[in-house]
Amino acid sequence: MGCRAPVPLFLVTSHPFAGSQRGFATKKIIGMDYNFKEIEQRWQQYWDRNKTYRVDIDHSKPKYYVLDMFPYPSGAGLHVGHPLGYIASDIIARYQHLKGFNVLHPMGFDAYGLPAEQYAIQTGTHPAVTTEKNIQRYRHQMDKLGFSYDWDREVRTCDPFYYKWTQWTFLQLFKSWYNNATDRAEPVSELEDRFTVSGTGDLNAACTLPLNFTAAEWQAMDHAQQQHILMNYRLAYLDDTMVNWCPALGTVLANDEVKDGFSERGGHPVERKLMKQWSLRVSAYAQRLLDGLNDVDWPESLKEVQRNWIGRSEGAAVYFRIDGFEDRLEVFTTRPDTLWGATFMVLAPEHELVGKITTADRSRKVREYVTWATNRSERERIAEVKTITGEFTGAYGINPVNGAKIPIWIADYVLAGYGTGAIMAVPGHDSRDFAFARHFHLPIIQVVAKEGELPSDPDEWKESYDAKEGVMIHSGFINGLTVTEGIQATIRWLQDHGNGFGKINYRIRDAIFSRQRYWGEPFPIYYRNGIPCPLDESELPLELPEVDSYLPTETGDPPLARAKNWKTREGYPLETNTMPGFAGSSGYYLRYMDPHNDQEYFSKEAIGYWRNVDFYVGGDEHGTGHLIYARFWNKFLCDIGLAVEQEPFRKLINQGKIQGRSNFVYRIKGSNTFVSHNLRNSYDTIRQHVDIHIVDNDILDIEAFRRWQPDFANADFILEDGKYICGWEIEKMSKSKHNVQNPDDLIEKYGADTLRLYEMFLGPIEYHKPWDTKGIEGVFRFMKKCWRLYHDEQFHFAVSDESPSQAEWKILHKTIKRVEDDILRFSLNTVVSTLMICVNELTDLKCNKRAILEDLAVILSPYAPHTAEELWHLLGHNESIHFAAYPPYNEEFLREDLATYAVSFNGKLRFTLDLPVDMTSDGIEKIVLGLEKSQKWLEGKAPRKVIIVPRKIINIVV
């Protein structure tokens, strides 16, 4: 903190950029008030021309990577809720830059997506055209907000230069398998060598179906057979899969794209259907995806969502022989201890053995049931959860622990996609099995008793006993053991006798990676004699072809089947499916590190420097989609030596949604008369949404209302206090509710800096919160007040080189510290308050000292970059404020002689007291107890205890 010239020097500088003022000067005002429009425009141009936010690798500085989830550019443009996260990340990026980090802060577009394709189907407009137009609009709106993105690094998922690497990664997945023994992906070529030498031998691989063959058997297979086998192991594989088929969209959806049996986009019904589909073997990474959650700084709730989605459960696989057949039935159970209580078995209707084991007398009913169950849509299944249905197959399983013969049923409460699609039913200790047993009059056996309780008659039970606590009974060699001991003992026995083994099961399923759509990445795959083969990497990118229509063909093939010459040079047909939306977004954060590289995904140098994202901002709706796939993608790229960090997103926050605040009018039924809010209960009224733009502070602009819609031109009103008061409610922001706020209007009225400040001021970044336009006025006042600190009454720039007073230094450094503390814990709303307090206090002192105001401009710059930049240049700097340094906090300025103590008696605050900061506890105690005020609260009694927290509080216990 250097000394300034002691001579008071009052600087009056004419506005250096005042040339283009347009009608802002009034007769009185000579200089200019806070002219945000001109300021913002000027600096946005300057930053763009000078590439102020361009960033390159700089080994002399530590890196910091700040990322927003890139948007899908929809036709509707941005509303006030979208920029919330972008503003937050921009503040962090700017702050970290001031702190000396080399900050990577890119932006791009998730440009493949359904809406552009739907629009293409309706209008014939190429999705690329629609997408380009929407991107332009997004870009324009974002530019007006003053973000510090390095736009030279922009990526678009639909750009062949970008999706070349999406296709490339797919090829690597295709050429890899997952070795559970080494816990990583390895080349399929090595797997082939292994098969040639030792067959499946001691192979421990992630696969679709466990297979066993010898080297000789492998060598005896022809090429097609071998390729078929390899497909069982590839990380990107083609398989017959039960998929979520959406007839309305003509495509398959991933599990996370389906909600309650309807498509998430569009809300169309979804059916289950068996189709040949590309899938990614995400399940191979289940444990690593789970473990990795311990190493990231994410909201606990989001981690929990992912843990549930991965759904690890520990238990055992148990083999049941089927009476009269060679086959054995494998079931998964988390409760092997209850094996003695299994009284029947249930298979999913789709289970492969159903046809084989069903007896002749049962076959008609079973077939009917299977047909009925498989044709039921997902939606019906969910709607009828409580209906119990099933059929007996006529076959019996043999319980390995006691040889008991138990009936095998089929029922749709057993899901084909989970575990092995078959269960042992223990009605005594599983509520679903219990309900099923009661419904079909199957026996129930108790095998667990609560600690200290005697067994009871299960026929009397109202519900099963599911808890994992108690002692085993009626259970052979595990009698008397606790549940936990029983589980261990049973697993040991199963393993020793070849009847099963301890097993960990995961709920997470492989990701279906095919879409029957046009607007997506083509697969770099062709078919030779029906066998899928990878394109050579030199052929990439395989560009999306032109088609004459965006609909499926008459034969039901995807739109790409319409493309002319959709085949390789040799004439082999190319794959006609395209990749799903999450393909392009799974690795975009890596490409930003080196977006112009035409030789590789990203260079070793780039990944070695930027490593991973330090701070990621986006919505929590991506918990089971993008954030799982991206983590999978990154881990795979780690395995093959490209990525260098196991977790791509170190710290993540979910920005809350901004809700709309709707206004209502109350129309008397059957009339054109509207009743003010508080009088509405005296009439029979209908509530109607009213455009929030014609309501100010819940008071309706009656004339504007009459003009709003022709219907209301002759409306009558019943007023209160001469005003029409509207009702209000917090709802989703939507056009139909007439409550949409768009950022362009607000920027026009208040400027981007004010909007940025206000969005942060609304509340904690992760909260969902209502948008209330009224509050923005307060922030706008703050900006004007701040501007005035640097200007005299005629709005001439005027700062003094005089040395600041102790009080002024103190205000500044208190602010420096608080702002910094708050930014570091991402409490961005309280920073705004702190800045307001600072400006209020400096205004009270009429402070215009350069030494204070320069630092203030820097502190302000992450939040209000345009205004700060203007002030910075007015202060005489020629370089952007972006290259300034965050002022170091100096504790000296906060040093005080006196501290204010809160004095309480029995915990109740009674008065405050200023005392020297260095006074000892003994001294304080003496003074406080000697005060006349204290006598009143001591009531003549002697204090039992006196607690003194230095410089804070004194508590006297009486």
Add this chain to the structure above:
RNA sequence: GCCCGGGUGGUGGAAUGGUAGACACGAAGGACUUAAAAUCCUUUGGCCAAUGCGGCCGUGCGGGUUCAAAUCCCGCUCCGGGUACCA
């Protein structure tokens, strides 16, 4: 059902076991102005008291830990979100 969040003035929110309601919005009153806008000043959790003294109550409800609890613990309640025949 299960799993997460969360209940603080008229409103958004602040308070990292230590003066509850910072900072704003809104409201009421006032100054300036022919007027409006802009700006500035005062009051603003409730109740009692009334001279600006002062007191009592108060962070969804009931207990507890502590010198001290919005904050930690136990039980309940209400609201929001996620998820669900997952064996």
